[in-house]
Amino acid sequence: MKKLNDDQLNELQKDLDAIRDEVLADLGERDANYIRKIIRLHRTLEIGGRVMMPFGFIPPVFVAATASLGIAKILENMEIGHNVMHGQYDWMNDPSLNSQTYEWDTACSSESWRRTHNYEHHTYTNIIGKDRDYGYAVLRLSDEERWKPRHSLQFINYVLLSTLFQWGVGLHELETEKLTRREIRLRDKIPFLKDFARKGGRQAFKDYVFFPLLTLPVAPIVLAGNLGANLIRNLWASTVIFCGHFTQDAETFSEEECEGESKGHWYLRQLTGSSNFTGGKWLHVLSGHLSYQVEHHVFPDLPAHRYPEISEKVQAVCKKHDIPYNTGTFAKQYGTVLSRIARYSLPDSLRTRLEGKRELQAI
Amino acid sequence: MLARISNTKAFHWLGRQLMNRDNPAAWLDPLATTINPMWVQEYTPARVERIIVETNDTKTFVLTPAKRWAGFQAGQHVNICTDVNGIRRTRTFSLSSSPLLWERQGEITLTIKRLPGGLVTNWMHDSLKQGDVIGLTEAFGDFQIPQPAKPALYIAGGSGITPILSQLETMAAENYRASVALLYFVRTQDDVIAREALTALAARWPALSLTIIATHEGKEPRYLKDSDLTPVTGLPVREVYLCGPKGLMDLANDLLSQRGVNEQQIHSTFFAPPAQAQLDGAQLGGDVTFTTSNLKVGSEGDANLLEIAEAAGLQPQHGCRMGICHQCSCRKTSGTVVNRLTGKVSGPGEETVQLCVSVPQGPVVLDV
Numbered sequence: 001m002k003k004l005n006d007d008q009l010n011e012l013q014k015d016l017d018a019i020r021d022e023v024l025a026d027l028g029e030r031d032a033n034y035i036r037k038i039i040r041l042h043r044t045l046e047i048g049g050r051v052m053m054p055f056g057f058i059p060p061v062f063v064a065a066t067a068s069l070g071i072a073k074i075l076e077n078m079e080i081g082h083n084v085m086h087g088q089y090d091w092m093n094d095p096s097l098n099s100q101t102y103e104w105d106t107a108c109s110s111e112s113w114r115r116t117h118n119y120e121h122h123t124y125t126n127i128i129g130k131d132r133d134y135g136y137a138v139l140r141l142s143d144e145e146r147w148k149p150r151h152s153l154q155f156i157n158y159v160l161l162s163t164l165f166q167w168g169v170g171l172h173e174l175e176t177e178k179l180t181r182r183e184i185r186l187r188d189k190i191p192f193l194k195d196f197a198r199k200g201g202r203q204a205f206k207d208y209v210f211f212p213l214l215t216l217p218v219a220p221i222v223l224a225g226n227l228g229a230n231l232i233r234n235l236w237a238s239t240v241i242f243c244g245h246f247t248q249d250a251e252t253f254s255e256e257e258c259e260g261e262s263k264g265h266w267y268l269r270q271l272t273g274s275s276n277f278t279g280g281k282w283l284h285v286l287s288g289h290l291s292y293q294v295e296h297h298v299f300p301d302l303p304a305h306r307y308p309e310i311s312e313k314v315q316a317v318c319k320k321h322d323i324p325y326n327t328g329t330f331a332k333q334y335g336t337v338l339s340r341i342a343r344y345s346l347p348d349s350l351r352t353r354l355e356g357k358r359e360l361q362a363i
Numbered sequence: 364m365l366a367r368i369s370n371t372k373a374f375h376w377l378g379r380q381l382m383n384r385d386n387p388a389a390w391l392d393p394l395a396t397t398i399n400p401m402w403v404q405e406y407t408p409a410r411v412e413r414i415i416v417e418t419n420d421t422k423t424f425v426l427t428p429a430k431r432w433a434g435f436q437a438g439q440h441v442n443i444c445t446d447v448n449g450i451r452r453t454r455t456f457s458l459s460s461s462p463l464l465w466e467r468q469g470e471i472t473l474t475i476k477r478l479p480g481g482l483v484t485n486w487m488h489d490s491l492k493q494g495d496v497i498g499l500t501e502a503f504g505d506f507q508i509p510q511p512a513k514p515a516l517y518i519a520g521g522s523g524i525t526p527i528l529s530q531l532e533t534m535a536a537e538n539y540r541a542s543v544a545l546l547y548f549v550r551t552q553d554d555v556i557a558r559e560a561l562t563a564l565a566a567r568w569p570a571l572s573l574t575i576i577a578t579h580e581g582k583e584p585r586y587l588k589d590s591d592l593t594p595v596t597g598l599p600v601r602e603v604y605l606c607g608p609k610g611l612m613d614l615a616n617d618l619l620s621q622r623g624v625n626e627q628q629i630h631s632t633f634f635a636p637p638a639q640a641q642l643d644g645a646q647l648g649g650d651v652t653f654t655t656s657n658l659k660v661g662s663e664g665d666a667n668l669l670e671i672a673e674a675a676g677l678q679p680q681h682g683c684r685m686g687i688c689h690q691c692s693c694r695k696t697s698g699t700v701v702n703r704l705t706g707k708v709s710g711p712g713e714e715t716v717q718l719c720v721s722v723p724q725g726p727v728v729l730d731v
Contacts, residue, residue, distance in 0.1 A: 027449070028448040028449045028450075029446075029448050029449040030449070031449060032446065032449030032450075033449075036393055036396075039393040040393045040394055040397065043390070043391065043393060043394050044394070087678065090678035090680075091450065091678050092446075092449055092450055092451060093450055093451040093452070093678075093680060093681060093682075094446075094451045095405070095451075095680060095690075096384070096389065096392070096405065098680055100655065103383035103384060104383065105383060119657070202379070202380050202383070205380055206380055206381050210380065210381065
């Protein structure tokens, strides 16, 4: 990781705080209108999808209905739910957009998400051993974790995790890796499991029982479409999230170097541990502006649609402090994620030999 | 119809399953606001029918609430909510019309004075137009007409006349038998709110004696004095209603007790931020722990919990900021707070507190 001394870190903090203060002072109707516009689009797509679905025996309608519902879920999870729960719209004082009471359309309960994501992941970003989002305790993505034989098949795990992403996220707080290491007892997780059963059950009931039964003669079609919509959301959400921290140049950190860190050091870690991808306006909207993962990690509670506007200022700060700003096309960034998953599935000796060979070829 | 279904338990259960929210009817609100704002379910929408200029700083807003609104009793208040520059604001106002107008024509009125620097009152005067829709809560407040009829004395100051207008209209319509006196204090004769309505009332309802006193027309201010009470016959048996600025209410309380009016007979209501209790500054302040946000900050003096939370960068839900609407209520898990309005000291244990009027007295732990 790029090393800065205390004065430099203070300077970095001052520069980034200035960007933050400027946005905070400017929050108002424009931001309220933006999020309400997205919510209206979400409602329209969800209603459209649900209404069209029973007519899915006509193949093009099935595709349209599934896509409509899938995109609705993506918008709700990424641009609305995730961002609202970060408190990005708390200043609006609108009870339906309150970070502490919002409940989103996915198997993970908001409460569990706020603990594991808002608190753990955003505080201990990319600290191996503390940020459980780094590889989700399923994937080995850095040489700071020791290779074990089970890692050799981790690409299959990756595909499974992406396919069932909402359930993986929902069960994240179970901390199965700590259970198997007997660091914690299953008994302590009973309240969590109850919460998970309630929320996960509710989601399954809605998409896989209630709506199919509502239109009984075409229940299999509705069931298939709803499964498809959830699958679209799962694959897209996991892909976007993986591009945020597991790209080639996104850095990882050790617990020692972060002990008692200053706000400036936290900022530095967020800047170097996250990665963006470029694309058109709708790619950003559908990613919940997590395509600006760097800006999101530096300012998790500023309304996300502001990230494109402040990106240039953040880049200028990075340049001033000689900190790398990690970005690239979506295809390039995702490519490096897949390569990282594949490379770290190999034992270190084999991986370094292969990487060495590749570097030689490159020369 | 929808309101009746949406109040059933089964509907709420289904709403939680399908829309992940306790109030599923409000799921469509974002669409409703653009199609027809009167369909909104989260609050009771009310459309502005007319705006009447009362004086140079006071307007009366005639509103039509959605039919599901439950109505009110003369002298009660409502919270209104509206978005000003993207931020939801809640404020309390007295209803100035008689409930009869609501029952017969489905209309209510709010008579609102522009407060210097007031965010919402200025917005209402400058930006709220005929046809716009604002949100309404159910009515509340226990400032009520005496039942059965008893002689009454009203002492009003400035826009404190508003809940009294509602009561007088109602009493006149019900042909209230006992005698009613109104002492109405205004800065100048130009500041009289609803002058026509008041004179018309006095003309058709002989039980009412109306006295309007301008306080700032002579060289010296002319406030309520003992001789103003002399013409009020049978004062000791009257129910007395006070509504106006703190100075007037204090003066009235003193003069009334000198004349032997029992404290139980005197009823006051607010129309501006309520007077604050005298708090002993030396004992106030303390560390406040916000457990959900994992934050601990110190506080000094009479800063309330809402101000302390906001200064620490938190944005708890809130409304009126004067202890009325309970939007900011949350759980206190330990510590003692003083209620800024009443001066009452809380217990040390777990209870619900209103952030905006609670001042810490020593360390306090909150579920925020």
